[in-house]
Amino acid sequence: MTTNAARVLAHPSREEIRVEGVLHALSDPIRLRIVRQLAGATDEQACSRFDLPVSKSTTTHHFRVLRENGVIAQFYRGTAKLSCVRTEDLDALFPGLLDSVLAGVDLQAERLGRADASAPAAAGPA
Amino acid sequence: MTTNAARVLAHPSREEIRVEGVLHALSDPIRLRIVRQLAGATDEQACSRFDLPVSKSTTTHHFRVLRENGVIAQFYRGTAKLSCVRTEDLDALFPGLLDSVLAGVDLQAERLGRADASAPAAAGPA
DNA sequence: ATAAAACTACGACGGCTCTCGTACAATGGA
DNA sequence: TCCATTGTACGAGAGCCGTCGTAGTTTTAT
Secondary structure (H helix, E strand, O other), X not given: OOOOHHHOOOOOOHHHOOHHHHHHHOOOHHHHHXXXXXXXXXXXXEHHHOOOXXXXXXXXXXXXXXXXXXXXXXXXXXXXXXXXXXXXXXXXXXXXXXXXXXXXXXXXXXXXXXXXXXXXXXXXXX | OOOOHHHOOOOOOHHHXXXXXXXXXXXXXXXXXXXXXXXXOOOOEEHHHOOOOOOHXXXXXXXXXXXXXXXXXXXXXXXXXXXXXXXXXXXXXXOOXXXXXXXXXXXXXHHOOOOOOOOOOOOOOO
16 A cells, blocks of 8 residues: 555535535435435445446546535545545534435435435335 | 416426425525525515526526426516415425525525625625 | 456536526506 | 516527546555
């Protein structure tokens, strides 16, 4: 290893996070799906653990949008890049926002019979 | 008057409203400002009562985005077009979402000393 | 050293968004 | 009838967005 300092990712500070930016980051079905999976996990998750219907470069793009708008934090570990939701910062800045968005996504998925793009599996029984 | 039937505006039904669409509609500072003013009023407001830093056609555009994504309802009365937030529908579909977004906008405006684009007046006392 | 795994950078493409100005339509009052 | 008020439709331009493929970098394992 060389402990490459260049492999540190830029994040907005808590004060720099804007509600418009957060809403924009969350207004895409694929990003909503990512955040949903991250919020449901107990610890950080590697990008590769997401089964998304887009190419790898597009996946990178979506993770970057989420990070640059302050929704998630990311860091490298080995060849993997781990991500987690910035729950503390978001709750401090916009109390209840993230929770109500995620709850809304769940309700919508239920309502639409999980045919929605932000649904995780859509693997219907038969 | 002729009670022109063509002057009826199309709105998505409650079931058609999508959380991604709502978030997208709310991810613009000008639209956030509109919704904020509408939510703060006790009754419907005419488009002309909004003092926005964009042209009239752009204002029309933003109101349409809000309406087409189910955030507001609009109807004509005379030469005026009145708008109001679809509070009931939104609360039923995504409980707490609208409230936390508006609260977040308020907190952000306070935090930024009302220098924010989603601030209503910015008219300091002086 | 070589190879595999994980992710990025870059350039490109089509499409959508925000913005505007100008011209037009509907309503209500003089 | 004529006109002022209010908002729309349309076309245009600049820019951003989501998507991709290809080539490259960093790390780990053999």
